[in-house]
Amino acid sequence: MADDSDVIWISDGEEEPLKPAEVAADETVIEDSFLKISGETGKVCDGEASTSTRKASIPKPSEVSIDLPTNSNAEPANSNDDGDCQVIADSPPPYYDPMDYNYNDWPPSPLPNVVSPKAEDVGQNPSGGRKQTSKEPECVILDDSPPHRESSPVKRPPKHVATEEFDNRQPSPDIIAEKWSSKILATTDSPKKKQRRTKDEITEEKSLKEAEKLKRAKEREQKEVARKRAKIEREISAxxxxxxxxxxxxxxxxxxxxxxxxxxxxxxxxxxxxxxxxxxxxxxxxxxxxxxxxxxxxxxxxxxxxxxxxxxxxxxxxxxxxxxxxxxxxxxxxxxxxxxxxxxxxxxxxxxxxxxxxxxxxxxxxxxxxxxxxxxxxxxxxxxxxxxxxxxxxxxxxxxxxxxxxxxxxxxxxxxxEIEKGVRTGPELVGDWWDRMLTTIYRLSAAAKRAIVKKIPSPVAGVDWVSDVGVDSAVQELANVVCENDRRIGNAVAIRIIRMLSDMEGDQCVD
Incomplete structure (x- = not known):
């Protein structure tokens, strides 16, 4: 059986019974396989663990809390002067709180490789412990520091956007809390019980529905009648x-x-x-x-x-x-x-x-x-x-x-x-016809025509007037009529009008 003096036992976390003499000494001894160093990574060699007991009771890592002074002059792990030691970076903790951990940083940086000691570095333990044999000593250094968590960069507003405008784009925590509280209260509040309606209310509601239904039916009928009427009117027009x-x-x-x-x-x-x-x-x-x-x-x-x-x-x-x-x-x-x-x-x-x-x-x-x-x-x-x-x-x-x-x-x-133009019935029809007769006379102005109509209101009255006063007197009197523009009608126009009124055959030409 091989000598166990050249073997370093690494506890798997199970407790073993201790002797009474070794209980007091175990309080000041740190098992070389479960060193926890705060701050920078430390180094432990085989000689430092010579006083530990192989079968000592080792508590679980979660129950051990050891604070060692940070050595600012310590050299980083995996350097060339480590001697007979191995560096093992601790793996991430088995559980991370999703509320505290930034998933953007996951997975963490890969574990460093285990560094094996060089052959020329194997020798006497500086602590004066047992000599090492040709078999490589096993010294475990654990990096139990928490995983590296990079801080997310702070969002800065663009240069062309004002700070107030940028801040207003994201709701404040108070607004978010108020919204969530309102939702929770809405779900927790018990609905109010619906009151039973009376018979009068039910009857009134039914009557209103029937009235509304009849109103809509009547409106539909009116629209249908209007549509049919418009269609028939279009056919009549066509x-x-x-x-x-x-x-x-x-x-x-x-x-x-x-x-x-x-x-x-x-x-x-x-x-x-x-x-x-x-x-x-x-x-x-x-x-x-x-x-x-x-x-x-x-x-x-x-x-x-x-x-x-x-x-x-x-x-x-x-x-x-x-x-x-x-x-x-x-x-x-x-x-x-x-x-x-x-x-x-x-x-x-x-x-x-x-x-x-x-x-x-x-x-x-x-x-x-x-x-x-x-x-x-x-x-x-x-x-x-x-x-x-x-x-x-x-x-x-x-x-x-x-x-x-x-x-x-x-x-x-x-x-x-015929309806729009002229006069249909009454005494005005005669006056309208007399005005049209005067329009046929050549070179008769509108002012002279109005003066003649005022003197002789109708051709029938003109015929009676000529018969009473005579032709010569009628011509002289009509020629002296003054118009609106202070001009006389004249003998030429008066003769034409009197000839037209005194003609008994009806074939008198008006030149």
Missing amino acids: STKSHVEKHLFCHIPQSVFDDHGGVEAAVKAAFIERNLEPQLVVKRGKDSSLITFQRSCIDLFEKSDGDVEKFVYEIQEPFFVYVIDGETLSSTHKTLARSIERVKTELSIPACNMVVTCIGAPKLSSNKLASLNVDLFSSLRVQLKVCGGKEEFAQYLVQLTRGLAKKTEHRKEESAQ
Whole structure:
């Protein structure tokens, strides 16, 4: 068995029984394997531990607190003069408080390597202890200093930012503590108990909800009615303006196409060319030569509950086209007036317009055609139109359809102009007409016209005045009338006006 004098025992922290004589000596002895040096790292050689007992009781490192004087002249560990010693840096403590330790510095600097003593440094122990054998002595130096903790650099505000502005970017500790305390109080406070409602409160709440529900439903209905009304009004406006041609339909009996060969194809081609094909309606089963026109109208119908509906109806236009051929016109031109009068009587429309259209040239002279046209218009208000062929008849029919479609719009514009301009009824109408008569007189100023109207308020009164005083006296008196600009009307203007008022035939020219 090897001699244990050359071996240094390193305790693993377990306690061993001590002899009574060694208890007092153990209080002043520091086990060489568990030296704790404060400040700088110290050195211990084998000779210093010669008096220690191998089987001494060694407390745990956490229970031993030894303060040694710091040697300012001590040399750093791992130097060349350490002799027979080894340096072992203590590992970090097994537990670090996360609130105190800066995790930015973790992991700590790596442990230093164990330095082995050189062969030439092995020799006599300076403390006079046992001699070392050829086996390398084991001397352990523990670096039990706490891990190095670098202080985090202090944040400084940039040069271009003021100090107060930089400090305001981070909340103060008081603000943070106040927020956390409010959160804790909010979680710890017990919620208040909800009081039970009475029947009256429940009934009132239900009635309010029902009233609100009915109000919203009524508002939705009103919005829907307004939307429908606006849509119908747009359709009404379009039917009289932009889409007016699409609301007038031309009704042609099938007998017209049957009696005149090739007319059907020509008429349909003309309507298709003008995009009016839906407006051409062929009436079958009725033997007639009369072409009629019907207009589709849109109106707004309001119900008793406030709702609105679109009402579409058709009206008969007071315009007709009576179609005959050239041969029929040549043979019946003497009795044509009686035939047209009988047809108009059957229509039961007193104020209607009619055009007698002849397809093909009749065998009549131009004088007879002219006299026939005058007789028909003077007696029956009927016009005569002679079309040379079927293509001309088709174009004429399309023109009539488009003209009748836009007739209503033109009438509205004319009526609006008549209402805006002039005077409609009453005595002022006569004065307005007298003012227009004076405007036709050449070189009559506005001041002279106002003076004449003041002297003679109306042409009827002027005629009576001239009859009473005579022509010469009337001319002289009117010529001496002074205007607003202190100028007389003069004899020339007075003669023109008196001649116009004293003319009995109505053909007096005003020069």
